[in-house]
Amino acid sequence: MRTVYVNGHYLPESEATVSIFDRGFLMSDGVYEVTSVLDGKLIDFPGHTARLHRSLAEMDMAAPCSDDDLLAIHRELVMRNAIHDGLVYLQVTRGNPGDRDFAFPPADTPPTLVLFTQSKPGITQSPLAKTGMKVISIEDARWGRRDIKTVQLLYPSMGKMMAKKAGCDDAWMVEDGHVTEGTSNNAYIVVGNRIITRHLGNAILSGITRTAVLRFAREAQMEVEERPFTIAEAQAADEAFITSATMFVMPVVQIDGVAVGTGQPGSVVARLREIYLDESRRAAI
Numbered sequence: 286m287r288t289v290y291v292n293g294h295y296l297p298e299s300e301a302t303v304s305i306f307d308r309g310f311l312m313s314d315g316v317y318e319v320t321s322v323l324d325g326k327l328i329d330f331p332g333h334t335a336r337l338h339r340s341l342a343e344m345d346m347a348a349p350c351s352d353d354d355l356l357a358i359h360r361e362l363v364m365r366n367a368i369h370d371g372l373v374y375l376q377v378t379r380g381n382p383g384d385r386d387f388a389f390p391p392a393d394t395p396p397t398l399v400l401f402t403q404s405k406p407g408i409t410q411s412p413l414a415k416t417g418m419k420v421i422s423i424e425d426a427r428w429g430r431r432d433i434k435t436v437q438l439l440y441p442s443m444g445k446m447m448a449k450k451a452g453c454d455d456a457w458m459v460e461d462g463h464v465t466e467g468t469s470n471n472a473y474i475v476v477g478n479r480i481i482t483r484h485l486g487n488a489i490l491s492g493i494t495r496t497a498v499l500r501f502a503r504e505a506q507m508e509v510e511e512r513p514f515t516i517a518e519a520q521a522a523d524e525a526f527i528t529s530a531t532m533f534v535m536p537v538v539q540i541d542g543v544a545v546g547t548g549q550p551g552s553v554v555a556r557l558r559e560i561y562l563d564e565s566r567r568a569a570i
């Protein structure tokens with residue numbers, strides 16, 4: 286049985302509880318982070334902590350503890366659960382005001398802090414990296430502050446199910462004719478030596494993997510263009526891919542039934558995936 290962390294305690298998962306009045310449960314009033322673990326080490330932990338602080342600040346929530354404490358909890362859970370490859374999930378909510386009320390509770394209401402691990406042996410060897418993903422496009426019906434990593438994941442979850450129903454792996458969301466991002470990842474196309482991905486703003490989450498991959502791409506003399514693109518442009522591109530902490534760099538070979546490029550994972554994406562995994566492993570803590 287897994288050991289999880291709840292508000293200062295390490296507990297067997299069956300004994301870990303959160304109040305029914307928790308704002309995360311009643312209002313989706315919480316933020317989260319997912320940090321991947323490779324060879325027992327955390328990938329880009331400082332990036333995830335920095336984004337957590339930004340999400341908390343945008344939600345007017347205080348940090349639950351220091352960054353050193355957060356790192357210690359991550360490491361303790363990885364150790365106690367003997368995670369070789371997998372992830373650590375962290376969630377902070379506005380806590381338990383003891384009742385349901387639309388108004389935020391007093392600022393001194395203690396936040397709820399929950400962390401747990403998921404073991405994913407061989408996570409870097411996913412068969413999808415060889416076959417590539419198929420995606421459908423759907424309308425982006427989420428709220429307007431997607432730059433904050435909140436736990437309001439109902440629409441992305443519904444999007445994932447729409448993709449599965451269509452025999453595909455994921456959905457790319459479209460707003461005003463342009464791709465925003467995948468259900469839980471950032472979206473990219475490759476045209477020649479150029480990587481095109483939507484610019485940062487309120488429409489998408491600033492992916493920690495995105496930041497790293499764009500840096501590695503520039504270092505490898507690829508051109509990076511941060512701008513919106515359409516589904517038609519993506520279908521006509523040479524290659525396409527997504528990035529996230531749990532998928533790393535993953536090729537997309539079909540969009541709405543149309544093959545991208547050769548319909549097979551291409552060399553640019555394969556190279557980016559290799560560089561990303563190598564560099565991330567090297568910098569893992």
Ligand code: PDD
Nearest residue numbers: 319469470471490492493494495529530
């Ligand atoms: N999701 N966009 C959305 C909407 C996401 O939910 C995620 C991550 C990303 C990629 O961010 P990063 O590279 O920092 O993982 C982009 C995580 C993995 C999840 O919900 O499980």
